[in-house]
Amino acid sequence: MPQPSAPDKDFDLDAVPPAPPVHHAEQALLGALLLDPHRLKTIGPLTPTHFASPTHAAVFAAMTDLTPPAPAVHTKEPAWITAVHARARKQAPGLLPTYLHTLVNSCPVPEHAPAYARMVRADHARRTLRAQAEHLVQAATDPTLPDPADTALARADALAAYLDELASRFPPHPGSLPRTPLPPPPERDGGDEAAYEERVLLACAVAHPKALTAMRWLHADDFTVGLYGRLFRCVAQLAHRGDPVDPVTVLWEAQHHGLLAPALPPRELLNLLATPAGAPEHWGERVLLRSLLHQTRTAGLQITAYADDPANSVHQLVTGSRRALADLSASRARWHHATHPAPAIRTPAAARAGPRPPRTSPTTTARTTR
Known part of the structure; x- marks a missing residue:
């Protein structure tokens, strides 16, 4: 006897997620405007792009394109609903006239239309912030960008400017x-x-x-390999103290920091430190760039988490997002210091002596050829 087939999960109505609160706010707002089109003047700045539902956006766009009927005409015949439906169907062909009546029935108190509009604007702000955070993460992880640092920092600036805009439009609260x-x-x-x-x-x-005295913009935490970062701290401490720096002195300093282990025996550390190639500034910028992009990605993921939480108000989103960007500011300042060093101040006596001859040290040569 054939067994009955299992129900198709694609047609399981119980699997349809419930509509979010903003869906009901949009319905209530549109219902209030269908009941009284003259309330369009009371809801504040609002555009179709603020709506999460494309159908609701089409209905609101139709309302803003049309001229509301006179109150006497509106109370006697459904001219407003008919005109809105006819105009909205140009953008939403599947819109049925019955859905406009559903919108009317979804409005509990038409006088609360300005409150419904504020809800729509707030959810639009949350969605927009999330999109900008995603762009920030993308800029920090896209290997095809020709200048990843400038691109990531430009998107961070755009996100910060949007936060300032939100702060001016949504008042703070406890x-x-x-x-x-x-x-x-x-x-x-x-x-x-x-x-x-x-x-x-x-x-x-x-x-x-000696190059390390000008490389204070690089920190041990910038390294992807923690052991290498701690070794760099050892070298930097020797240089800043004015102590001799060579592979053996670094080995001794590493021993005092507890860095020698079976995974890094003394001979391996000596071999690692004995093969320089190029200038430390060049490789330091490479390390700092990765750290900057890591901080950018971290900030973007944190802001995304805030925006994904519907419990956060717009003011909470602004506060949390600004804190996430503030953590990026320190890395950004160090990156600017590394890539835009302050020009040397020459004394009048040095100026009268004429220009200095070009440096021919291995460091300068390597930096020039890279």
Whole structure:
């Protein structure tokens, strides 16, 4: 006897997610405007793009394109609903006349239309903020960008400007800090290329320790390999103290920091520090760039988490997002310091002596040829 087939999950009505609260706010607003079109003047700035539902956007666009009928005509015949339906069907061909009556029945209190409009604007702000956060994450992870730092920082600036706009349009209120659990920071694994560049940087720093006095913009936390970051701190501390710097002195300093282990025996560390290639500034900028993009991605993911939480008000979104961008500001300042160094101030005596001859040290030569 054939067994009855299981119901198709594609047609399981119970699997349809419930409509979000903004859907009901949009319905209530449109219903109020269908009942009294002259309330369009009371709802504040609103455009079709503020609506999450394309159908609702088409209905509202039709309302703004049409001239409302006189109140005496509106109370006697359904001219307004008929005209709105005819105009909206140009953008939403599947719109049925019965749905406009559903909108009317969905409005509990037509006088609350301005409140419904504020809800629509608030949810649009949340969706827009999420989209900008996604663009920020994309800029930090797209390997095809010709200038990833400038692109990522430009998108961070655009997001900050949007937060300023939201702060001016939505007043603050008590309880402004979001309570959304933040996702863990993304992994810092930069792959074999990042590890290789960090090893070369260590060797170059040992070979040219004087360069480290001008590389205070690079921190140990910028390294993708934690061990290499701690070794860099050892080299930098020796250089800043004015102590001799060579592979053996760094080995001794690393021993005092507890960095020697079976995974890094003394001979392997000495070999690692004995193969410099290029200038430490070049490799330091590469390390800092990865750290900057990591901070950018982290900020974007945090803002996305805030925007995905419907419990956050717009003011909470602004506060949390600004904090996420503030964490990026420190890396941004160090990146600017590394790539736009302040010009040297020359004394009058040096100026009278004429221009200085070009430097021919290995550091300068390597930086010029890279």
